[in-house]
Amino acid sequence: MSTLELGTAPTDAEPGTPPGTGTTVCGWVRPGPTVRERRADILLGLGMALAAVIGTELARGASSAKVDLGIGGVEAYVLSAATVLPLCFRRRYPIPVLLAVAVLFVVSGERVTFAFAGNLTTQASMFMAIYAAVAWAVDRRLMKASVAVVFIAMFGWLTINFVKALRNNSIEGPNHALFSPYVSSVVLTVALNVLYFFGAYFWGRTAWGIARQQHELEQQAAELAAQQEANSRRAVIDERLRISRELHDVVAHHISSIGVQAGGARRVMDTDPAAAKDALSVIENSSRTAVNEMRQLLGMLRAADPELDVAGTGPKAPQAGADRLPALIAEVNGEGLQVGFHQIGPPVKLPETVSVSVYRIAQEALTNVRRHSTARSAHITLRYLGDAVELEVIDDGRPKHAPVGSRLGHVGIRERVGLLGGESEIGPRPVGGFRVRVRIPLNPQNRPMTEGSLDE
Structure with missing residues (x-):
């Protein structure tokens, strides 16, 4: 039968199918149910057991013939409740619950025939047991083998009932349709059972896949962070x-x-x-x-990583400084970006660290414009403010639609300016484009003391 394929599917037929130990190939095992989910399962199982008993009594009252309630007059009620009670542990022990419900399902169908087909609670119990086994079982191979056994047993039981009906000629009818009453009944019953059993299986497999995908997304988010x-x-x-x-x-x-x-x-x-x-x-x-x-x-x-190797940096370039901004602008202008330069205030001799920082910040800002913006032009303004120097780099572009990097250059700019006791403003302009503006004090005595100053 085709249901045998459920137990003999290759390992890669379902992503994450485990080897014999029960651990998944990709290293993921669905976490067990939470305490809240376990309590919900217990309440659901008890509620369905009560509904099954009530459904059996209603079926007894609706029957036009006298019914046999079985041993002691309570067997029908006990079997109806017992069929759904294992669902109290459907997510905690999914495979044992599936096998227990399957056995009780067949016994109930044989012993409580008057209420079996019409009791929706009993019918739903088998569907829920299959779904829970496929969605929550840790050992995927054992799950497939169990489902295959259950499917073979159920369809075998169905076949036996068809044979009994054919021998007893119990399916008859006065209508002259294309198919005989027996054939029509068999086709409808088989179709409904295929939808019932395989629908439960594939629904449970979808739930298991969604849980695994959610776990992978959470893991990827954590790794990216x-x-x-x-x-x-x-x-x-x-x-x-x-x-x-x-x-x-x-x-x-x-x-x-x-x-x-x-x-x-x-x-x-x-x-x-x-x-x-x-x-x-x-x-x-x-x-x-x-x-x-x-x-x-x-x-x-002193806080820099001592394991980083900074040796062998190659030939030494000319010392960077604010006086080399025109050369930097001339270099960038030859790469498809028009950059203007404007100096405000009488120039003064800057401390070496401040002069170098002004150059590096302008260099990083223009690099970001070339790589991550659609700007065709940019402008650098250097302001001498007496007790401070201010650098502003603006452009007229928009961020590219392609991934624009991680803005780690901005982190470096803020770090450099912060070390010198200055202030930085980095972000989009209200009128469009982007702005990088920093202000660095020139008087070292006005800069904040760091933890590792020489005053130690």
Whole structure:
């Protein structure tokens, strides 16, 4: 019979079919029912048992002939209730419940014939047992074997009843239709039973598949969240490491200057005290500037991942700085984006870390415009505000329809500006386009002290 295919289907016939141990091939096993679901099953089973007893009594009253209630006059009621009571554990023990309901279903059909066909509760019990077994069974191979056995038994029982009816000539009728009453009855009964049993099976399989898909979606969401968090952390670390390399250049310049001035002061200390005094003054100012630059970044840079390998970065590029913004703009203009530049206020000498940060922020902002925007033009404005410097990069485009990245560049910009005690504003403009605007104080004494400052 075709139902035998349910038990002999190959492993890949249903995604996640388990091996002999009962664990799924893809590593997923449907979690068992919750306490609330178990309680709901118990209440459902008890309610259906009561409904089955009432249905049996109603069938007895509706019968035109005298009915046999069985042993002690209560067998019919006991069997009706017993057929549905296993459903109290349908999600907790789905396969044993299926087998128990199947046995009681056949016994009830043989012993309580007057109420079997008309008792909807009894009829529903078999459907629910098949559905629960397919939807909740952990061992998928055992489930398929159990369902196949039940199907063979049910259709075999149906066939035996057809044979009995044919021998007893119990299906007769006066109508002269295309098919005889017996053939019509057999076709209708088989069709209804096929819909009944296989409908329960495929409905349960759909429920199991939906549960598995939901689990996979939840797992993917958790993995994406973890990956996004790791990428954000890596972006911050990469930005700190780049700052550390730039800080090395800044401090090395001051230390070299200190060394030169100290050597000169030593040589002229006896012959020209005034020159030695000037050299010592330069040393004092250079060392103070170097300390002020380092104290803003040292504590945060200590938090960078020590396992990252920053060696072998290749040939050293020219030192980045605010004075190199025109060269950056000229480079970008040759790549299909027209960039304007406007400077407001008299230029002043910026601290090295601030100058480098202004260049890096403009570079990152223009890179985002090229990669993730439809903009044809952009504009950079550099404002000298006396005690601070402000950089603004705006464009006239819209985000591309394709995936636009994870905005980790914005994370790096905020990290850099935050380390320097500045403020940042990144987001779409009300009139269209996108804006990146940062303001960085020039006076190191006004910047917030970090945990790892040299005052420790």
